[in-house]
Amino acid sequence: MNAAMIASYVSPENLRPLAGKFLRKAAFALVVKGVISAAIPTACAQEPVRQVALANAPTISIDNFAFSQPTITVPAGTKVTWVNHDDMLHTVTDEGKSFKSDPLDSGESFSHVFDKPGTYKYFCSLHPHMTGTVVVQ
Numbered sequence: 001m002n003a004a005m006i007a008s009y010v011s012p013e014n015l016r017p018l019a020g021k022f023l024r025k026a027a028f029a030l031v032v033k034g035v036i037s038a039a040i041p042t043a044c045a046q047e048p049v050r051q052v053a054l055a056n057a058p059t060i061s062i063d064n065f066a067f068s069q070p071t072i073t074v075p076a077g078t079k080v081t082w083v084n085h086d087d088m089l090h091t092v093t094d095e096g097k098s099f100k101s102d103p104l105d106s107g108e109s110f111s112h113v114f115d116k117p118g119t120y121k122y123f124c125s126l127h128p129h130m131t132g133t134v135v136v137q
């Protein structure tokens, strides 16, 4: 291979298609990166805050002789609050006897902090057909 052959091989005409392909790839990568980095901050900024708020202080309503969330799953250390919205006394009573509220009048609430992982089935001792479960992870 002589100098003239090498020169023609690496001439701009030969390099241009390669360079064009490379530049298109690079531009595409930048666009994709831009779209992703533009989308991530909003998703990351909002999601954890909402999840933490829900995870830290879940509230279960008692309405029409039922617990509004029959089953909830929370991390250990979570404080769960029940609020009675019925015009009727209800209790929140653990089957395993680890917690038990006094009879709650309309508008009254009861809270319990779940420190130990496990499945806690509870009911209303005045209306035992009212049941719920707290799963602590």
Ligand SMILES: [Cu+2]
Pocket: 089, 090, 091, 124, 125, 126, 127, 130
């Ligand atoms: Cu009840």
